[in-house]
Amino acid sequence: MSEPLLSVRNLTKIFGGLVAVDNVSFDVARGEVVGLLGDNGAGKSTLIKCISGVHAAEDGEIVFDGEKVQFASPMDARRAGIETIYQDLALANNLDVGANIFLGREVKTRRLGGLLQTLDDKHMREQSRQTLDSLQIRFPTLTEPIENLSGGQRQAVAIARAVYWDARLMIMDEPTNNLGVPEQHKVLEVIRMLKGRGVPVILITHVMPDALAVTDRIIIMHRGRKVAEKITARTNAEELVQYMVGARDDAMA
Amino acid sequence: MTERASRIALAHASTVSSGARTRVQRLILFLSSIWAWLFLALLVLFFVVAVPLTTGGAVNFLTVRNSQNILVAIIPVLLLGLGQTFVIIAAGIDLSVGWVMSLASVLSALALRSAFDGGVPLFPSVLIGLIAAVVGAAVVGLVNGVIIAKLKVPAFIVTLGTSFIVRGIAYLMSENTTVIGLPSGIRAYGNDALLYYISGPGSGLYFFERPEAKGELLRRMDAVLPYPVVVTAFVVAWAIFLLHRTQFGRHVYAIGGSMDAAVRSGVPVDRRVIAIYILSAATSGVAGFLSTLRFTAGSAVIGDPLLLSSIAAVIIGGVSLFGGAGTVIGTVIGALIIAVLTTGLVMLNVEAFWQFIVVGTVVIVAVLIDQSRDLITGHVRAGAAQ
Numbered sequence: 001m002s003e004p005l006l007s008v009r010n011l012t013k014i015f016g017g018l019v020a021v022d023n024v025s026f027d028v029a030r031g032e033v034v035g036l037l038g039d040n041g042a043g044k045s046t047l048i049k050c051i052s053g054v055h056a057a058e059d060g061e062i063v064f065d066g067e068k069v070q071f072a073s074p075m076d077a078r079r080a081g082i083e084t085i086y087q088d089l090a091l092a093n094n095l096d097v098g099a100n101i102f103l104g105r106e107v108k109t110r111r112l113g114g115l116l117q118t119l120d121d122k123h124m125r126e127q128s129r130q131t132l133d134s135l136q137i138r139f140p141t142l143t144e145p146i147e148n149l150s151g152g153q154r155q156a157v158a159i160a161r162a163v164y165w166d167a168r169l170m171i172m173d174e175p176t177n178n179l180g181v182p183e184q185h186k187v188l189e190v191i192r193m194l195k196g197r198g199v200p201v202i203l204i205t206h207v208m209p210d211a212l213a214v215t216d217r218i219i220i221m222h223r224g225r226k227v228a229e230k231i232t233a234r235t236n237a238e239e240l241v242q243y244m245v246g247a248r249d250d251a252m253a
Numbered sequence: 254m255t256e257r258a259s260r261i262a263l264a265h266a267s268t269v270s271s272g273a274r275t276r277v278q279r280l281i282l283f284l285s286s287i288w289a290w291l292f293l294a295l296l297v298l299f300f301v302v303a304v305p306l307t308t309g310g311a312v313n314f315l316t317v318r319n320s321q322n323i324l325v326a327i328i329p330v331l332l333l334g335l336g337q338t339f340v341i342i343a344a345g346i347d348l349s350v351g352w353v354m355s356l357a358s359v360l361s362a363l364a365l366r367s368a369f370d371g372g373v374p375l376f377p378s379v380l381i382g383l384i385a386a387v388v389g390a391a392v393v394g395l396v397n398g399v400i401i402a403k404l405k406v407p408a409f410i411v412t413l414g415t416s417f418i419v420r421g422i423a424y425l426m427s428e429n430t431t432v433i434g435l436p437s438g439i440r441a442y443g444n445d446a447l448l449y450y451i452s453g454p455g456s457g458l459y460f461f462e463r464p465e466a467k468g469e470l471l472r473r474m475d476a477v478l479p480y481p482v483v484v485t486a487f488v489v490a491w492a493i494f495l496l497h498r499t500q501f502g503r504h505v506y507a508i509g510g511s512m513d514a515a516v517r518s519g520v521p522v523d524r525r526v527i528a529i530y531i532l533s534a535a536t537s538g539v540a541g542f543l544s545t546l547r548f549t550a551g552s553a554v555i556g557d558p559l560l561l562s563s564i565a566a567v568i569i570g571g572v573s574l575f576g577g578a579g580t581v582i583g584t585v586i587g588a589l590i591i592a593v594l595t596t597g598l599v600m601l602n603v604e605a606f607w608q609f610i611v612v613g614t615v616v617i618v619a620v621l622i623d624q625s626r627d628l629i630t631g632h633v634r635a636g637a638a639q
Binding site: 074088089091092093095099104106108116117118 | 514517520
């Protein structure tokens with residue numbers, strides 16, 4: 001196997017007296033879907049926030065694409081190609097699909113010899129349409145505020161945004177939460193599609209079937225520590241639950 | 254599940270929100286989206302019929318002269334409202350605009366007077382007055398913006414505070430509220446019009462120059478597009494461009510729609526917020542400058558009563574106080590509704606105080622209509638959920 005795209009080494013994050021992430025190491029290879037499993041408060045979210053530039057870790061290092069990185073902000077991480085989709089999606093519900101996909105990186109047209117710059121909404125809408133098409137997601141209209149869209153569709157907009165901006169690593173935080181069953185399937189399908197394109201995904205979830213359905217490998221966390229790492233094909237829900245609740249612990253063994 | 258089936262399911266889920274509305278609901282949605290225009294049209298229609306009726310045909314509402322009076326009357330409210338439109342769409346509030354306008358009026362009068370007294374010709378002196386008004390106002394906007402964006406103090410508190418500070422400064426600088434002794438020539442800048450039209454015998458059109466008309470001829474002379482109206486129209490056009498066509502405008506909506514999304518999408522939120530408050534102060538500065546030209550005097554009390562009217566115009570025009578929604582044209586309509594109401598009621602000989610009661614009612618009705626929209630669309634506003 002070639003060198004991993006992301007390599008986390010002995011990462012530790014402390015809040016006050018609480019060790020939220022305790023000496024965690026793991027790799028993510030290109031085109032791999034890695035599940036990050038754990039109960040509430042297990043440290044999953046803190047761990048990915050360290051990777052995506054929200055938190056600075058106290059100790060340990062992150063190697064991305066062969067280079068040691070230290071992101072000062074989420075924007076830094078995004079510029080490097082790490083896109084994180086949080087549960088709240090970070091979309092502006094009063095704007096349309098195109099405006100959301102291009103938010104903060106709007107395409108402009110120069111007018112009057114560069115004196116004025118106007119938004120090129122037509123171009124942005126067209127590009128959005130193409131990206132959504134490539135993910136086989138169809139919306140009746142792209143010109144309405146996204147507040148009229150369903151939860152799954154908004155998730156799709158967030159994913160399309162990451163895809164359009166050439167995400168090299170996608171981190172998804174509980175993406176199937178609060179979705180209807182058909183939409184959950186659609187999201188998992190998009191994850192498979194990303195994998196097919198060689199974009200690795202870190203999937204944070206506490207939903208066992210989701211993790212088993214799309215991941216190649218599963219990392220289980222408990223109270224800030226990585227307690228196990230399993231090849232998905234060689235594990236089962238029962239075993240994973242035991243790790244999640246702390247009944248089993250490979251690191252202690 | 255197959256890919257095709259899930260795609261159908263996704264498409265189906267999407268149609269629930271828009272497709273399930275009844276015809277009545279859609280009609281209500283449509284009417285509520287254009288109600289301000291409708292209301293303005295009905296209001297004008299009402300006064301067109303009612304004013305001649307109550308005056309026995311002696312007075313008409315929709316004359317050239319009266320329409321120009323209405324346009325002149327909306328200028329300060331509209332200019333204050335334009336900046337406020339950006340601020341409120343970005344989910345902020347600027348309570349300092351009234352006193353900023355006053356300060357700008359005083360500053361422009363002082364600068365203009367000292368320039369002219371120092372031997373600078375009239376027109377450059379007027380420009381110096383304009384620069385003093387806008388720059389002085391912008392400094393207040395900068396202070397507002399920096400404290401709000403960087404120190405995270407709520408806009409309501411910051412702008413309330415600066416409005417008191419600016420009030421004090423305006424009084425101090427004007428040395429007893431009014432700056433007089435301005436060159437009389439500026440009267441023309443503040444009151445003359447682009448076009449004059451004399452009807453009847455001796456009729457004629459005059460561009461850029463007020464004809465020498467006396468007595469009977471003067472009564473038949475109409476001034477069309479007074480200069481302050483032209484200046485305001487340019488500011489409106491610029492505001493429309495800025496809000497609806499540029500990246501800055503898009504960011505204003507994004508900040509008001511979801512501050513969190515804006516920050517995490519890399520929108521330079523702090524810089525934008527600072528610019529929004531500078532802009533709000535600057536349009537108030539232009540209002541102060543125009544009032545100085547109009548009255549040939551700087552006044553430290555001119556802007557204070559206009560704050561609430563300007564916010565009323567913005568709200569009537571459909572800008573959401575929760576942020577994220579609204580248009581520049583809406584605010585123009587809102588300002589027009591207030592001016593038409595005020596002028597019309599005066600012409601109907603209704604006691605002037607009634608205008609406040611009517612405007613207040615319209616503001617509340619405007620918000621109720623907006624909320625009825627939300628009931629139908631199922632849209633929960635960020636602030637309303639608490």
